[in-house]
Amino acid sequence: MVETTFHGITLATEPGAVFTPRPATEQLVDAALGAIGAGPLRIADVGTGTGAIAVAIAAARPLVEVWASDRSADAVRVARLNAERNGVGARVHVVQGHLLDPLPGAFDLIVANLPYLPESVHRDEYDDEPPEAVYAPGDGLGYYRTLLGACEAGKLVIPGGKVVLQLHREVLEADCWQLKALRKKLDELRRRAA
Numbered sequence: 001m002v003e004t005t006f007h008g009i010t011l012a013t014e015p016g017a018v019f020t021p022r023p024a025t026e027q028l029v030d031a032a033l034g035a036i037g038a039g040p041l042r043i044a045d046v047g048t049g050t051g052a053i054a055v056a057i058a059a060a061r062p063l064v065e066v067w068a069s070d071r072s073a074d075a076v077r078v079a080r081l082n083a084e085r086n087g088v089g090a091r092v093h094v095v096q097g098h099l100l101d102p103l104p105g106a107f108d109l110i111v112a113n114l115p116y117l118p119e120s121v122h123r124d125e126y127d128d129e130p131p132e133a134v135y136a137p138g139d140g141l142g143y144y145r146t147l148l149g150a151c152e153a154g155k156l157v158i159p160g161g162k163v164v165l166q167l168h169r170e171v172l173e174a175d176c177w178q179l180k181a182l183r184k185k186l187d188e189l190r191r192r193a194a
């Protein structure tokens, strides 16, 4: 277990077992905080890893409640530890499972930094990370498409809710009525990165 700093908080991580949060993801947290007010809200962080995004948002907004999911048991364990250590364990609920499956109900805001690199590519910079935290099947966008499909179907985000995602160090934001445009933007970025 080693420690890293993210968005002004200290997080435990386990190199090789749990994805170490990157500075670029602090912009996602800033975008999420800019998208919400100070009131009570329900937020979902899909693919939480160390819990970096979930814990940083909960630490900055005392009234929000965050549900954070990850399919990795190691990530769930470390994210729970980080939530406790940062004093937000009562408001950050870390659950294990595939994407949105373990998440209860619909949310005001969905945030996600999920694997998006196709398995056919290799990036040396991620050699120390668990491959399933970095690479995704097919063209790499399948997890985000599933997530946006659920949002479009009204299963994950409430009417008036928002989505903030990270892809290739870019932060992409959309209101729930802009999700089709967000899908297009994802495809466009994928084509540019190919």
Ligand SMILES: C[S@@+](CC[C@H](N)C(=O)[O-])C[C@H]1O[C@@H](n2cnc3c(N)ncnc32)[C@H](O)[C@@H]1O
Pocket (backbone or CB within 6 Å): 019, 020, 021, 022, 025, 046, 047, 048, 049, 050, 051, 052, 053, 069, 070, 071, 072, 075, 097, 098, 099, 112, 113, 114, 115, 132, 133, 134, 143
């Ligand atoms: C790129 S890491 C990002 C972790 C964290 N969100 C961050 O920004 O530091 C992606 C995370 O998604 C998780 N993940 C991968 N596939 C998943 C799936 N199908 N369902 C839920 N989580 C998944 C991985 O275990 C990993 O923790």
